[in-house]
Amino acid sequence: MIYPNNASDKLGFAEIKELIKQKCISESGRNLVDKIQPQTRFDQIDKFLRQTNEFKDLLTTDDALPVDHLYPIRALVEKAKVEGAFLMEEEFHRVLLSLKTVYAIIRYFNDREGQYPNLELLFEHLPIEKQIIRDIEMIIDDRGKMKHNASRLLLDLSQSILKAEQEARKRIDIIFKSAQNSGWTADGNLTIRDGRLCIPILAENKRKVKGLIHDESATGQTAYIEPEEVFHLNNKVRDLEFERRREIIRILVELTTKLRPHIPLMLSYDGLLTKVDFVRSKALFALDIEAEMPELSKEAEINLVNARHPLLTLNAGHDRGTIVPLNIKIDDVQRVIVVSGPNAGGKSVCMKTVGLMQLMLQSGLLIPADTHSKMGIYKQIFADIGDDQSIESDLSTYSAHLSKMKYFTEFANARTLILIDEFGTGTDPLFGGPIAEAVLETLNKKNIRGVVTTHYSNLKVFANQTPGLENASMLFDNVAMKPLYILQIGKPGSSYAFEIAQKIGLNKEIIHLAKQKVGNHQKKVDTLLVDLEREKKEIFDTKAAITRREKELIRIKSEYEDLQSYLEENKKTILKKAKEEAQILLKNSNKLIENTVAEIKSAQADKEKTKEIRANLDRSFSTILPKDKKIEKKPIATADLTEEIAVGDWVKIIDSENEAVVLEVAKNNLILAMGELRTVQKRKNVIKLAGKDLKKAAKAGSKTLSAHAAADFNPEIDLRGMRTEDALYELEKVLDRAVMIGYPSLKIIHGKGDGILRKFIRDYLRKYSHISRFEDEHQDRGGDGITYAYL
Template sequence: MIFPKNALDKLGFIEIKSLIKEKCLSEPGREMVEKIQPQTKLDQIDRFLRQTQEFKDLLEHDAPLPVDHLYPIKPLAEKARLEGAFLAEEEFYRILQSLRTVYAVIRYFNEREGQYTNLALLFEHLPIETKIVRQIETVIDDRGKMKDNASRLLLDITQQILKSEQEARKRIDQVFKQAQNNGWTADGNLTVRDGRLCIPILAENKRKLKGLIHDESATGQTAYIEPEEVFHLNNKVRDLEFERRREVIRILTELTTELRPHVPLLLAYHGLLSKLDFVRAKALFAIDIEAHMPELSKDAELNLVNARHPLLLIGAKKEQHVVVPLHIKIDQQDRIILVSGPNAGGKSVCMKTVGLLQLMVQAGLLIPAESTSKVGIFRQIFADIGDDQSIESDLSTYSAHLSKMKHFTEFADARTLVLIDEFGTGTDPLFGGPMAEAVLEALNKKNIRGVVTTHYSNLKVFAANTVGLENASMLFDNVAMRPLYILQVGKPGSSYAFEIAQKIGLRPEILEAAKQKIGTQQKKVDTLLVDLERDKKLVHDTKIAIGKREKELETLKAEYESLQGHLEENKRQLLRDAKEEARQILKDANKLVEHTIAEIKSAQADKERTRELRRDLHAAVDKNTQKKPSPKPAESANNGSEEPIEVGDWVKLLDADTEAQVMEVAKGNNLILALGDLRTVVKKNKVIKLRGKEKAKVVKRHRAMSSDSVADFQPEVDVRGMRTEDALRQLETVLDRAVMIGYPTLKILHGKGDGILRKFVRDYLRKYSHVSHFEDEHADRGGDGITYAYIN
């Protein structure tokens, strides 16, 4: 499928695999990464991609997967399969840890049934055999050692060993003390020789103490003796230890025999852990390169949107540079893209990006491009990159290129992706150009897809006049004399040979002599291409400026619609209030009229009393029908001065007769006000700035209210285990309240894990205007699992 074999290395695929291997936790996982190869079956590729995408989503938005212990189970299971063999204590401990991991993983996905459907396929129908774990736990402790009570005999032997050791130690201490009293000992305490505890005795006294001499000092003045009675006790301990070892082997052999029927299940568990480690590594690498899953197509086509070379992207992140994204489309109409342009302008990177991303997709890896990108499946990928001259094969540079072209023209078909860098180079351009054109014509007749880079003018002309071929060029800023690394499809590009030579300082007379040596027609063509590049650059800059302007207009439109909605809501509220007030007035008026009539009747038409009641009725009518004075403009309240309203000022809303504090002075003569725990946007001419006693009274009242709010406020938010969206929503709510009540700090518990949630939380804090800075908690109290945000 891949030709030649070194094309994977030339395109950078081998380096991609090395970077993924670094993410693996186990050797089986690394072995699986090493076996990654591009596939051609669509359903298989789709499953691999979806598994990686689901694991990426899990890492970014879900609780961490419990994969703490990924010991390789397979070699242990193979050993246990052999009759008469037994596993050591530490080997059983590894199996125990791995089984606990397997069961935790299975339970993790069972709790999320239906959420990660493709990952669930990895362990479909695998049972949780807890019997194995219980059997091992009865024998092996949490330190990986045999339990003393693994059997009754083992417990008895262990207790005898302990008792004998204590007796031997007690006896040697007595002998040592007696020898010291007799003046037989040398300077120093009891010491170990040949694994036995010995007494240091002066050489002239060594016959006075019965025992075994294990060693003597370099000068021969001190002998190290194990007393005879202690020697027998230590031998008894040694015999008991041998007996204990025999019992341990018996228990391990019995446990291995019980484990043997479960060997096939253990091998299945091994496969699950290996695959999980493998997919996890792919997902972590996808996060590093900001990768997404593209849309797969059955057809031999390619449409990359905002694609970036993954290796360049990783290097740029380290050096804090920006990689210019690539947009390229290959389909039935434009099957071959012929890329021209200046040296060091990005032609080869463009071609390698296409090849590497195609290999990655067919190998089940996510790619650094928009999810709207579309990638087809190619049965063959042919690449001619770099110099493959060979002394052993007697091949020159050009011969090596021609050998590849021979293979391309013979075996390529409509489902072959062909990548050729600097097509036709390596020989006399007078002959290399026509040869390259003939090969390109033959490949085009086979309906192949591909990307070709070149400087040859005859190939540019051929592409312009041939169906299926499309010219493209890398943009060049001929004012600043630097490449822009932007691919423009539709027109060929100039090599800018004279412009680049002039920039690096080649003498003018040499440049002029060179210009005279090229043909007039070629000079016109190159000048035309340079002018075309200049026009394309102008169009490109204009499009960017228009795009920025459109974004500004969209922002203004959204702001207008927001204000319009706020105005409509205020209007509806005023109408509701007015209707309620009118209803109440009418109700009171009816009561007053009924009361007046009743009073007149009870006064039996007394003129004076009737006149008095009518005066009261008219007074009530006048009170409710008197026109309220309209509020004067803000400047009248400010004694005619044009004093500006600033952040922190207290104002009164004319429409609502409510006080609020200014949080922000926005564009368009707007103010963002704080009404308790709520925020609203109003125009400046709808408020009156409060001053003097009136302001002091409002501040005092709001402080009292705020103190109650502070008492209820908890300056701590725990987002551990939340999805990213929920965590940020919770953080925003608490942050807003902290800002409203003036709280200085906020403690955020996000945990450590893989650091994904911590990254999103800190990115959000950087964008929050009221957060001055943040830092980790002290290492003894949580370290980088907790963030302190300081609010200005």
């Protein structure tokens, strides 16, 4: 039960229903939306919620439901129920399309038996009666017209009419040409008068043509005559058409009679179409507001997690950042939440969100909140919102509030949700505050649940001292002087009256005078609340920053552990491989030694033979064991810093004596390319090559690049799914190779997604000096998911 009757409208429930109606396809579905009312039976609410949730899943994850033709057929079926009545051709066509839709829906769910158990309840035990469709399809074609061969007589009549019309046309053409040759006709061709084809004859010649005059021109100079021969043929056509119409009616009556035994089943089909349209519209609306199914409880409780007012969500569009989610809990411990805080801070929206969510839930609608929210069921929902003064009833604003309070205190119980906006206002605060406190105390003794908004200090103090009541405040940024729209349970909030007045530019003398008029005690309480809120916000911000740091540390720790694990795994692999190689080496050496000893024994200590065997042993060991390279000491070369080095020059690195080509010169640093490798060296660490050394290095470098790098180079790189750092690293390697071998372009596949990877890649390409330009792939071959870079 909702009190007063307009409470649901003030909470915004009528707007919700109107939005759902816009999703309906059929008028019967819209009528069903109008009848939505909060329910109190747990099993019924649970069924409605699950049906909507299953349909939402169906819309997002499954094939489209075949609902192309949701025509309401109840009125047509009721018409067919009357003996002697019959449906017209277009009415049978609508019935046919609707029945095909019904059968397609039933087959759709039969193919998914058990996947949508609650939706299957909509058409449980409904059979598919194909005979109805077969009977209609024998008579009605795809355009909704009766087929010419619906009966033998109808076919004969249709052919006779066609033949008579052709004969009449042929005769009138002959007479018209004869009259033209005789000069009897007026200007113009054959024309239609009174539904008959006529010849335009000059008035002075109208007696020369036998026939019926249907009309004459405005001047009276032309008469429109239907020739006598044609007149009789047209009458014959008219008689045949009357016979054809009588045959059509006979066929329709016969078809309606065949349909009449199936009327109860067809009414069930109509009910199914209406329910499917109804549940579908609820599911589509749930997708619009990103609604979910919360946990349903039999207790009178509310635990909303990240709830968003559905109408505000729709108004904000896709920018979800503008909607601050609401987190609120009402249970046996904190039954009534007393919300205070600044004006325009979100108190009323908070209260209306709770009320609207409860109405939606008990009406079988999903709510825009997290799935682990928990909602109970209330037998009564009482609301006092806005100004209900009435001249007719001789009620002032405050009288209207008091009349509601009287009703609340008399009829409320533990299964009642009470919502009161600006509790106690409308009269002298000296009296309004105590009356509101007394009403709240009475309601609290009845163990009611609810949300109350107020600015009265005595209600904040009362809530702080009374079990079952809990203070809450809407947070306010008193530095930026703007509301944060965040509900904080546990403490009352200041109204920030002086701060807001100062922000909007009210005269300082007026503000100072007002502060003097406020009692010292009240001023201290309000100042304390402001200071507490400021400190609370600082603690909240600090806690949020610490939480972010903790998450970052956890991430870094995880990456470190992964890296350590990777190194450990590789270490074991390398050691294992080394051990295997050592075992093979030892095995081969032992075998060689054993063979050598056997040969020496067989030579019976012959010196020459033994010497030869030892020489063979040394050669064998030289092939098994690695050779020690002799290090030749060479004089250390020094760089000539006066010699200028430019891009394209060949240089030798002093430390390693490797030869490389210069890619870039940046002050004292040189970027060098050694084959496929890229390195950075100080200017003092290289010597510029000239003469024979230059030709030799260039020749070797060109062979290496052209023969090896170019043959092995792939100008296409796929970076999809990579992290940004990994993707840029791989791109840099490919770009460096492309520059070294002189490749003209690269194809970089990065995908579309949110466009983040594409942005970083293109920012990197802009900074890469060897890139002349880049562009999107053709729209048909990937569009902005692929970038072509030209070097």
